[in-house]
Amino acid sequence: MEEPLDSWFKREILTHEGILMRFLARVWSRRDELPDIRQEAYARVYEAAQKARPQAPKAFLFTTARHLMADRIRRERIVSIQAGGENEYLNVLVDEISPERRVSANQELVRLARAFDRLSPNCREVIWLRRVKDLSQKEVAHRMGLAEKTIEKHLRQGARLLAHYMRAHVPPNRLHAPEVDARDDDEIEHGHRTHQAD
Amino acid sequence: MGTERTKQIDAAASAWLIRRDSGSWSAADQACLEEWLNASALNRVAFLRLELAWEDAARLKALGAGVPGDRPPPPGLWNLTPFFSDPHASGEVSAQPETGSKYRRLGRRRFRFVAAAMLLLVIGVGAYLELARSGELYATPIGGLASVPMADGSQVMLNTDSQIRIALTDTERRVELGHGEAFFEVSKDAARPFVVRAGNKRVIAVGTKFSVRREGNDIEVVVTEGKVRVEHGAAVHGSGVDGSADVFLTPGSIARAGDAGVLVQRKSLPEAEEQLSWRSGVLMFRDQGLGEAAAEFNRYNVRKIVIRDPAVAALKIEGNFRATNVEAFVRLLESGFPVRAETQADQIVLAAK
Numbered sequence: 001m002e003e004p005l006d007s008w009f010k011r012e013i014l015t016h017e018g019i020l021m022r023f024l025a026r027v028w029s030r031r032d033e034l035p036d037i038r039q040e041a042y043a044r045v046y047e048a049a050q051k052a053r054p055q056a057p058k059a060f061l062f063t064t065a066r067h068l069m070a071d072r073i074r075r076e077r078i079v080s081i082q083a084g085g086e087n088e089y090l091n092v093l094v095d096e097i098s099p100e101r102r103v104s105a106n107q108e109l110v111r112l113a114r115a116f117d118r119l120s121p122n123c124r125e126v127i128w129l130r131r132v133k134d135l136s137q138k139e140v141a142h143r144m145g146l147a148e149k150t151i152e153k154h155l156r157q158g159a160r161l162l163a164h165y166m167r168a169h170v171p172p173n174r175l176h177a178p179e180v181d182a183r184d185d186d187e188i189e190h191g192h193r194t195h196q197a198d
Numbered sequence: 199m200g201t202e203r204t205k206q207i208d209a210a211a212s213a214w215l216i217r218r219d220s221g222s223w224s225a226a227d228q229a230c231l232e233e234w235l236n237a238s239a240l241n242r243v244a245f246l247r248l249e250l251a252w253e254d255a256a257r258l259k260a261l262g263a264g265v266p267g268d269r270p271p272p273p274g275l276w277n278l279t280p281f282f283s284d285p286h287a288s289g290e291v292s293a294q295p296e297t298g299s300k301y302r303r304l305g306r307r308r309f310r311f312v313a314a315a316m317l318l319l320v321i322g323v324g325a326y327l328e329l330a331r332s333g334e335l336y337a338t339p340i341g342g343l344a345s346v347p348m349a350d351g352s353q354v355m356l357n358t359d360s361q362i363r364i365a366l367t368d369t370e371r372r373v374e375l376g377h378g379e380a381f382f383e384v385s386k387d388a389a390r391p392f393v394v395r396a397g398n399k400r401v402i403a404v405g406t407k408f409s410v411r412r413e414g415n416d417i418e419v420v421v422t423e424g425k426v427r428v429e430h431g432a433a434v435h436g437s438g439v440d441g442s443a444d445v446f447l448t449p450g451s452i453a454r455a456g457d458a459g460v461l462v463q464r465k466s467l468p469e470a471e472e473q474l475s476w477r478s479g480v481l482m483f484r485d486q487g488l489g490e491a492a493a494e495f496n497r498y499n500v501r502k503i504v505i506r507d508p509a510v511a512a513l514k515i516e517g518n519f520r521a522t523n524v525e526a527f528v529r530l531l532e533s534g535f536p537v538r539a540e541t542q543a544d545q546i547v548l549a550a551k
Contacts, residue, residue, distance in 0.1 A: 009246055025479065029482075039204050108257075117351065128258070131256050156209070156215075163251035
């Protein structure tokens with residue numbers, strides 16, 4: 001039986017968010033639009049995958065994002081004389097941007113801990129009691145002397161910020177890694193060549 | 199970030215997620231959620247993305263196993279928690295941010311642990327080594343761009359060919375800018391000023407956003423939020439009677455400090471932000487001489503643009519360009535200006551057509 005689409009999507013698409021955002025940030029100068037482009041790209045990939053799951057999910061995601069940006073440029077004539085230049089850099093290969101290497105379990109934990117540390121003290125404590133200590137919302141509210149509504153607000157915000165912080169930054173241990181080597185590792189571990197589909 | 203629609207969907211998705219986990223969830227609720235998810239793929243992917251983060255958050259348990267009591271450990275001190283079997287220890291931890299002493303502590307205490315803690319030990323050492331690097335050197339190659347999270351919650355973005363060293367102590371957060379350029383988003387901590395040293399100059403902030411670029415003994419500081427003080431080394435050696443060596447900068451300020459003194463330009467915030475477009479890998483030029491633009495490109499690329507003809511260097515250009523794509527920039531120049539490029543192995547020579 002085929003794996004449910006939602007869990008496939010999380011594993012094959014959402015895990016590339018870190019590198020996708022770095023790629024988008026490099027080619028798109030209006031930073032406040034980056035989350036829109038990301039979510040639109042996700043939605044298009046999801047819709048396509050409902051019909052048929054792409055063989056190379058990561059490459060498909062990046063191609064989709066590139067097309068979206070090209071559409072926006074055509075639609076809005078964002079740049080004046082440098083339209084050519086902008087299109088030019090939409091053609092950079094995905095692999096030009098230091099690719100995500102499969103991160104080890106403890107790197108993931110470090111990333112998670114860092115993301116968690118960036119939350120406000122209250123939000124941090126609420127998430128901790130709920131997710132680590134497994135207390136109910138009521139118990140957390142009681143323990144902290146806060147209204148249950150407030151606890152819910154912290155939980156909602158915590159979920160959104162963790163999603164954002166978890167993938168927003170390059171782990172510093174990668175700063176010195178030569179990009180070419182990292183690319184090769186990435187290819188081997190994923191077992192296929194990432195290429196431009198267009 | 200993002201436009202209203204994206205934010206709204208994100209807020210709705212998080213509300214669904216938390217409500218579903220709240221313990222009072224009926225079949226009717228589930229049906230409503232499914233209807234919402236099926237209404238648009240944008241809803242669906244926003245929900246899945248938050249759900250993934252939420253599942254990940256449960257893995258904090260792996261790091262929380264050694265933490266006594268119900269409170270989370272102080273920020274930045276995760277790494278130690280698996281090693282503290284002593285229930286009184288967690289309170290002291292925050293007084294030990296200096297990495298050297300942590301390491302010795304770790305070494306001593308390690309022997310007290312039995313095989314049962316083996317898995318945590320492995321995870322903990324990995325996490326520890328990772329975090330300990332904050333006391334080390336960070337560098338980017340030519341054309342590089344990197345983001346460095348600091349243990350105090352501050353963020354550093356390093357531009358091309360740049361090097362910094364970070365040291366956090368009880369009284370000060372210190373960053374040495376060896377060379378290059380960095381943008382700092384400083385988390386508020388009135389007790390520990392954030393000090394960037396560049397040669398004999400110091401730039402000091404409490405909680406703010408600013409960049410520092412160093413070329414030899416000259417620095418350029420751009421402030422986009424909060425207030426920053428520049429201590430100017432040369433004045434300290436000069437007469438310095440009136441103590442006017444310090445210059446205060448507010449958002450929109452661009453200051454250049456050399457050995458002769460400090461020059462401050464007040465610009466609008468968007469103009470100051472434009473100076474920092476490198477953070478997204480883009481160079482922005484407005485009515486700029488080609489000579490200056492070429493010098494800017496040369497910071498990001500090994501293959502340098504060389505202009506010998508002053509008339510060519512004086513041409514005015516405008517536009518946004520990817521900093522590392524010098525070839526595309528040159529092609530555009532050739533197609534739009536009376537300029538001819540000769541590309542060699544390590545340089546591109548621009549001459550009049």
